Amino acid sequence: MGASKLFNKAKKAVQFSLKFFHKIVDKNFYRSIKYTSYYKKTKIDDRVIFYESFQGKSMIDSPYAIFKRLINDTNYKDYKHVWALNSRDNLYAQIYKGHKNVEFVKVHSDKYLKYLTAAKYLINNDAFPSYFQKKENQVYINTWHGTLSEAISKDLKEERGQLRNIQRNFLHTDYILNPNKRIANRLVESYGLEGIYAGNVVVEGYPRTDLTLSSNKEEIKEILTKSLNVDFNQKIILYAPTWKEETNNVEDISDKINELHSNIPIEYQLILKVHASLYERLKVNDSLREICIPEWIDTNELLSVVDILICDYSGIFYDFLITNRPIIFYLDNHEVCHSPDESSQDLKELPGPICTEINEVINEIADVKYYMDFYKNRREKMISAFCPYDDGNVTDRNIDIIFKSKHTKNVYPIKNDKKTILMYCGGFLNNGITTSAINLLNNLDYTKFNVVIVEKEKYDPVSTQNLKNLNHHVKKIYRIGSMNLTIREWLLHNFIVRKGLRNEKLHKHIPKQSYRRELLRLFGNVKFDIAIDFSGYVPFWSMLFAFSEFERKNIYQHNDMLSEYNKIINNKYKHRSNMNIIFPLYKYFDKVVSVAKNTRDLNVKNLPKFLPREKAVYVHNCIDANKILRQKNEEEIIINEQRDVASMNDLNDQEKLYKNRIIAPDENNINFVNMGRLSPEKDQKKLILAFSQLAKQHENIRLFIIGEGVLESELKKLSISLGLYDKVIFTGQLSNPFYFINKCDCFVLSSNHEGQPMVLLEAMILNKPIIATDIAGSRSVLRNGYGELVDNSVEGLIEGMDKFLKNKLPRKTFNYELYNIEALNMFYREVCDYNIQNMDNVNKGV
Template sequence: MRKIKKIKKILIKVKNILRSSWYIYYYYHSELDERMILLDSKNGKDLGGNVFRLAQELSGNSEYKNYKLYFSSNKNTKNQLKKLLKAYNISYSSIVKEAGFRHYKILARAKYLITDTSFPLEYIKKDGQTIINTWHGTPLKKMGKDIDNQAYSMGNVQKSLLAADYLLYPSNYMKNIMVQAYCLENIFKGKILCSGYPRNSVFFKAEEGEALRKKLYPNKKKIYAYMPTWRGVVGKVQTNEQIAEVESYLLQLDNALAEDEIFLVRLHPFVAKAMDYSKFQHISSFPEGYEPYDILNTVDCLVTDYSSVFFDFANSGKKIVLFVYDKEDYLDDRGIYVQLDKFPFPQVYSVDELVNEIRKPKNYDDTEFREQYCQYDGLNVAAEVCRHVIKNNKVFQEETVEKNGKENILICCGVLARNGLTTAFLNLLEHVDKKKRNYFVTFVKSGLKRDPLRVKQLPSWVGIVPISGFFGRTPLEVIATVLYFRKNKKNDWIIKYVDRYYSREFYKHYGSCDYEYVIHYSGYGEKMLTMFQNANRKNIVFVHNDMVKELEGKSNQHALTVKRAYASYYKVVPVTTDIYAPTYELGKNEKNIQVVNNCHDYKGVLNKSNKKVKFDEKTVCSISEEELCEILDSSENKFITIGRFSYEKGHRMLIDAFDRYYERKKEGYLIIIGGYGPLYSETLEYAQSLESRNRIIIIHYMSNPMPVLKQCDLFILSSIYEGLGLVILEADTLGIPAISTDIPGPRGFMREHGGYLVEPNSEGIYEGMMAFNRGEVHAMNVNYEEYNRIAVEQFEQLFK
């Protein structure tokens, strides 16, 4: 069975490589077909809404008879799509399988691409292509960056919006939300058409709705539509639970409806097929073969909840009822832009209330609502949009996203793990002059999947540009990247295809925007490092460690990539003069090296230190929180270090030093607080094997260790190699004496400010503990206001 699964995985990989190669061949070698239009509704899962109405216009208007329409469809919707195209007499069209070989060929050749969501991950916009992104609804629920636990995954949608030549919106309300939620400010280069939604024109055709009503439901006096939102997160579809809940309410409703009433239901596509309507007498699904809004135009009343459909249906002037039985739970979980109570529509919470309300005539005034949220909707929007975009007859006033005239800086800081490197990055953002430049933070989606809330560490004023990952290599590029990264082979042929791939990846993810500089702040990760090397922008890489030692002792860096980067980047930035020499040794280019000290958020450290000692849910400690607090309140010496559980932090020799100290003094505690790192279990096991085990406290993960640090007596940096070691500055800010091993990185800072250095071994650390015991180690009391002023000046020099 395992062999079969392995073979299947291999076959899938081979298929993906072949498909990518197919697409890339046409991307490089095919000309655009000026008469080819690709229409994609919800990534092939549907054909409806704005995309459908534009298709109707393109097919039904003789002005476009020479254009060929291609509709993307997945295997589950192909038959439905065929029937819909036939029913609406949409000709000059073909259906292509979403993410199939033909689909990718058309992606590379179509002059016009129309979508209401996004394109496949591999898609790269070609010069000359025109993209229309209509989106698929006015947002009530929060979107993009505004969803704390989903902001990390918005990359492909954002990329598709940024690549668009035209964004269509029905109101200023929606325009402003989309621009802000997807961080389009200052980087979107296309046009915004406040055109109204093509799909909403149907609500200005009451006579067509009446005719269809008589055809479909001649014996019904009252027709209601129910279109609830989907309750869930993409990739976590809880179909059974949702269906059971909806079915329970529908059964109650079915018993209450009269013979001349019908309740039409359209559930979200993720759950729609799981509902069995045969058990109802007065309830049925929307009839097949019709675009849903045509059916919606026949009804007397819309019942919904938090779905954006009510923004559209309001154009009809008919009654809207909000059935919000789970209002409190839903809104706590997701969040919305406008509270429901601000809207004029009646809200009901039970089936009895719902039946009573839908039978009442409309008893509210929604004039103000329509003026705000249906601002630009009108009768012939599809025709006007096609004329504006395809025929280049400028029907609408084109708007642009406002730009403030400042340079755009794209900056990567790895996966934003809660460690010293991220702390240094956040400190930098805290101190940069926001009046001079716009900053956008980028990262790979997969790196934050396990802890999406890491994005919340970023200040609200920065833009975020997540990317979905690295996709789309040809066989030659696969061979070249494997030889380069895995086999450490390098020649002109290998470099040619490695660079071709990563330059294309940069253009795919960021090429639609103007970034003056791209900064790889973390300096880790060969893929991002290579992609930024091929950015065709002024590129800057920071160096936070002695990379010669790092390459010797760890496997998280790739020597060939580091050497190429340090040799060719526009600027290479060690964060302390102490690591200038190893940085030069790797790149051999003294002209591009420029030292920039890390900033230090001393005010933030002071604020954090005033909070109570508190474990997080993920905290694992060798003693309880209460026991830790008792130790911190004791009069015995408390030695502390803070750093990830990895080799270079020197935890073992620190433990050995403390074990010797305790053997001699019979007093004191050693507290080790570490975040992520491979040596946690090994460190804990070793500590527990010693005589001093009851005096060594090992803490795995603590989001705010400052209250603990504040109550300790001596901070010890025991690293074998290091960058600066910002936690030294944090200890000093709190008035805690510190000792450090005498190594490049912290050495320069400690000497400059009168710090205490010891030999980088257990003997040296032990001697440092004894020196502290004799009163020879004192806090440095650095002026961090002046320190930060100099660091910011150094940072500003990078852009001159």
Template sequence: MPLPFPVRRLRTTARRLKRAVEAERIAFWRSRPLRSDQVLYESFAGNGVLCNPEAIFRHLLADPAYAHLTHVWVIADDAALARFRAEFDGHARVSFVRRGSASYRQALAVSGWLVNNATFPSWFGKRPGQVYLNTWHGTPLKLMGFDMPNGAVQSGNTLRNFLMSDYLLAANPFMAETMYESAYRLTNVYPGTIIEEGYPRIDRQRLDADAEAAVRAELEQTGVVLDGRAIVLFAPTWRGSSFDDPEDNIDELAAQLAALQEGVGPDRVVVLKTHQIVHAHAAERPELARSLAPNTIPTNVLLGAAAGLVTDYSSIFFDYLATGRPVAFFTPDADLYSSGRGTYMPLDTLPGPVSADAAETGRALSALLADGADPHPQYASWVQRFAPFDDGDATARVVDIVFGGRRDGYRARPTAHDGRTRLLVYLGGMKPNGITTAALNLLGALDHSKYDVTALLPKRRLSTDPLTQARIPAEVRQVFRIGGMNGSKVVHLRRRIDDWRGSPRQPGTEPWHENMWRAEWARVFGDSRYDWVADFSGYGPMWTSLLLHAPARDAAGTPPTRAVWMHNEMAADRERTVNGKARMRRSLGAVFAMYPEYDQLVSVSHQLTELNRIELAEYAPADRFRTVRNFPDVEHVTRGMLRPLSALFEGDPDTEGEREPAPAWFEALQDDEGELRWFITVGRLSPEKNHARLIRSFLTVHAAHPETRLLIVGGGPLRAELQQQIDEAGATDVVFLTGVQRNPYALLAASDCFVLSSLYEGQPMVLIEAAICELPIVSTSFGSVFGALPEGSIRIVDQDDGALAAGMTAFLDGEVPPAQLDVDAYRADVMAEFEALLES
């Protein structure tokens, strides 16, 4: 039963107040001096004192050269906390904080050194002076980052953390090149240091007899029955969100464990090491709990005590190669996993037997463990490739580099740079509109062998349509602005008041303003640098401000070239009213106030450039106003044209689900055998499009030509008002508002004439798309319509009802031929405009 409205509102207010208090606390501690001798460690979101951070921590704690350092561990798990207290309570230089607590936020804000094997939260931004070492948690077999299906979205916070890091730790060159530089697209933009010196946690696998006995004793204390038998560690990976929830796989996991135990035989015992996400569910099942290794034992210590390993796609086996002991691979869902996630190496090339049967896997491993057995034929080459530096001293080398500042003789290097020009483009809100289409077309048209392109996108609930985002080329690095800005709410109120007044502070004018924006840049991009940055939207002052604070592109302090796009007659757009309100007057005023700081003010047609140059002369000199017309995506339009109309309301053939019922206009269009004449327009239902005039003009035409119909494709704030106009005119059976359509090109191809009734436009992409569809075009006269297509391609009429009706009638009389466009020549011209922009 839903809560009453007052209760819901009260709870919402309480949550907002709590977030505001937390933000003020973070802002306060970020204003305090850094504690240069304090090291903060976090492993697997606080699951324990584990992995590479643990190995580094223990080395620093024991080394007299670093006796001045204090150490703070982030812990979220109660069992891990109990183990921590048992070992370190009373140690003067070691303490802990609860992940997510006020103490955690404080420690993250003031610690001089940060060590993590995963990611800090989205609100975290590294402060100047902090040193961040990200060790990650394994060499990948599974596809990572942008290589994963939908990897750009899933990797948003990971990429953000990598870009903030001063050091990235790689166990081997493969990890550095394949995961960091390629999968996470760090080539050219990551300014920090990649360390290839082996993995500190692997040093922990070198157990002497006493250490191994201690591990076995701890396992038995938690209920694992060893009875003196050798350990076979079973470590299945976490499948992630593409697969079932953890509890759904527990029955299957129990059966697999039993079959493995049968296969390895009675002389060995299988110990289960689950992913952290699965552990709590497994611990609740008695048949698993008696074989379950506790999370409190570091994984690499377990590996050091194991005679053999069974895994599937987990990176754990790369670590185990350093032991020289055998590995077997149990892959019951190889086909499903390959299609859903994928791996970097084919399974038949792995350094051990591969089987989909658990008992068979156990028997294969048992054979490799037999006295005198030969190692797997691929084992030695994998050790050489993936564990070349795991000699037991990796921790000391990493500490020397990071904490000792040493470089000579160590494998520490910058990321690769391939000489491409680095472009950063804010694409806008990614809503299905003309700006988004133009942005995607630009990304698709660029030569990615010349340009290293980063797309900046918002990441908030329902902000980006998945099908729209899927059109971003695979070569493009996607950086998401996740979460909100740090800083006091009082400071942000000052910023919003400035924007509201239309007078944002200019860069460098006031320290509080400069610090706020530089901190936000660092939170989103780390210290990454770009040669050219562009606000392709040009409507949001927050984004325009952020890009204005892009740091110098090189060590010489050369600022990047900064461009902002103008998709319309901007002065007119600022005064545009919807329901009597000029909703963009203040926001565009704030954007206009930043024009003087931009190097290039880019309009999307030559005529529009002249209009904006004249109307916005008070904001920037004439030579900053430039022209780059919009690119058409011919292939996308053509594919859309060729799809059958039935697909519009039959759903995606590649997905399942209920089919959307087809509306009356669709049935009429689909059943039409040439008896009707269909006019169509595509565009946002907003005042500058003047659909009300189009409807009036069409009804005049329809009165003389009853076979005519009008489709208005798009959504927007005037939909209800336009529908009322249609209803009051009794025209519901001849004028149709279709709403937004994912594939308007099929509708264009099925129609007879495109008509545009706008008061003003930028460079309307729909005119180019209509020409690609070879439709006759009738349009009202506005500045940028002239030159939008070759002369004579558009029937241009005056800005009044009668003239528009006359133009539509001229089409019916056969006087408006299909529009023509030499697409290749047009694209070459536009590319020349864009490249001239980059070179200026």
């Protein structure tokens, strides 16, 4: 072995050792290792119940209600109750710390990790950490903690990525408790659980409401008296404003509270229940600190001794409704005037007066004696709609369901009989794979399939926008956190990532169980019928899918994969290390799917060691003709303003003239157009060289290049050096390229390898003359006379463009509707093993 190779090998060994050292001292990594050890080794104790509320901040809400009932029930005297509680500096914890069957643990502590894997019953009103995954035979009950308004529901649908760990937790649950059917339906819809949730929805009310109706008021008053100065000789007014970090101002809220505090009638006493972040800020105010209810005091027990509630349009008033006591709604004027239509209608039905100024609130307090009669009908209607089960026995019914399996008619599953597909699509970058994925997902028949895409945790603006283009039936699950691994599994996984799997002997060391465990962590109880690695370029997802236990699992090949293996960018093989893992994984998939017959045949020929002929199939990409035909007439062209940032650094002043310089196609010129990544395999360099020869003979020809990529700077320099600055126009990435292409006269594809070029199909829909290099992917598309295939060389492109200039290119109308039906049938047959006889409506993306 040469000195250079020895040095590189030693360097890599040192780098890996440093990586391992940094990981092992990382507390999150250590915690994950520890949790995995407990997960694998700890036995489940059928008599342990684990409780958590709001990430261990307090002993409150429905988990607390269930705990209070069980701790005093002799039928459960042999059970151990473990609370995740970060601080025991409160009266609730003091009351129960002496019980021999009650234990408190801090979130993330070793005992927390152990009980999280050992407890038979897990009860939470929010979400366990990202490393949590339910073990087989554990029972996870999520009591949730809020009543979703229409507006909140819409926000959840738009911002679901921010709530991904909550969604992930729901997928692990066996029971989700709900106050009514309306809220249950909204929660299921908002978190994308339709058709995939494998647990039970329970609509028997929130157990916490029993604390409002059935608590020992004298005990609650004693707790409040000890924790802050409350005089129960006066009537109690509770003000519970919602805290909105983005719109609320602490000073404004403080001023309003002080004004209210100073002006309430003498027979009343004001107390505050605010969000934790606001509580910490208000505590610095001496007068307000005196009336702030500590976070650890349960809201529902508090409501049992409250005479009047002042709140905005938030969930607390639903819980207070059942007391039949007065509610005053204090909303800011903007909230009243600019609420969405649904919320505006709800505001008109509120069972109490709506105030927008403090003085109005003061005046309404004086008139509370009239409220019960005046708002009786509204109150009864709202109780019937939102609190139909809040009768003081909610906890008992839920306990019977959970611990005794006494399911009522209000316990039901939502899983249906559709086939469920899981797909990884490659990150939704601006590339052909993304276009193919979006087109497929927008054409599927959702009366027959549930489709879930799983994607990375964080997205950039480009990926976010592409995700928004998906059919609304597609469910999105975001990967949050990291794999739960033992030290040995971590070492093996990283060894494979570095070395690849071309050596067959390494396959016996693949940590298959860790990949299966990761799928369980991500998807909980969800059962998928079909898994599709639609990307085919990312080893992590290929490994997860390859060693899964799905009924069918498939991986796509979107290109001539040997050419991709040998592709060099910036003097480095771009895909080689990834393909050294992915190629050997093909044997673990049921089908390896190319996007065209010629591409399939080429991959079988080039990869005989990895791709058995019997597994290799081809499925054409779907197209979205309606979108293309619509956008070809939409004149607005939006340019990606960031497209030049990376490529402009090494340009001189003259070359920088290209930045953001867009010249629209002039109908007096003859305009050629190319679209694709500015990357070696697309070979726009060859196209520019060919164009330069024709430009010497034809003054009125232009070449438009749509796209961005690593070669942008190099290609611009080439154009300038050839004197083509005003004839070769780089547009960058366009949000609507079809308007631009439609304005041009001829589409030219100069690629060295392609799978099935989407741009050719798009140009055919626009009925554009086409010139393309004669490679496998382009041949599959144009072989029936839809364009001119030319030699893959500068000379071949010159010949093709010259033919167009002489009006000698073939033209043929493309039946895109028939093509799409056939492409979908291929997908259903080859990928899903599913034959659909009547395809009349499939193209509509039902």
